Amino acid sequence: MASYISVPRDLSKVKTKVFMNLTKRQILCFGAGALIGVPVFFLLKSSGNLSLAALGMMAVMLPLFFLAMYEKDGQPLEVVAKHFYEAKFKRPKTRPYKTKNYYALLVQQADVEMEVNRIVQNSRKVDSEE
Template sequence: MAASYISVPRDLTKVKSKVFFNLTKRQLICFSVAALIGVPSFFLIKSIAELNVAVMGMMVIMMPFFFFAMYEKNGQPLEVHLGHFIQQVFIRPKKRPYKTNNYYAALEREAAAEKEVERIVRTSMDEE
């Protein structure tokens, strides 16, 4: 009798629970949204264009939802990567100069402020 083995992944954090048709809840939601948007768009495009144009239009409309459902890199879904990309390219400044909090410069500023206060006090005392 031949022994049958079941492979068990070593890293259990990568195991995802399957809900229906061996798909995760995220995949089911994305595929459902793709179908709800893609199928009516197919019929709308088919009414004004040829069949092959309608099929290609439906595929173009549904493809982003498939990417959101299936793409995952380093344990992060596509929207996380897109968020990081948008922050890097559009939101954060291009040049980020290195700034230090120099303790000696802070002491010099404090000493200069104290001298200024003393000078103001002295001039106000001289005026009285």
């Protein structure tokens, strides 16, 4: 019996896997999460409450997990967060709709050309009278 392997149509979306089917970004974020989360666990564990220690470790490691795994429309979390910040806080809330009235520009250009023609004709009349 023949077996088939699915091949994605858009090869630009394929990410190179480095180790254990993880990308470099995921390995880096998980490693940083472990470096921060494990000491936090042991520090909170010394207080005696193991459940609190586990919750504290998860709370510290969760942002790094989201940095490693979350993608929206092919963009990682920090890019999505940057766009959200700019849309909500940095840019103005109301954006006035401005258009260029090309008809008005054509009318203005025609008026200028008529004025130039009138000035040229008046200067020709003055030159012919002299």
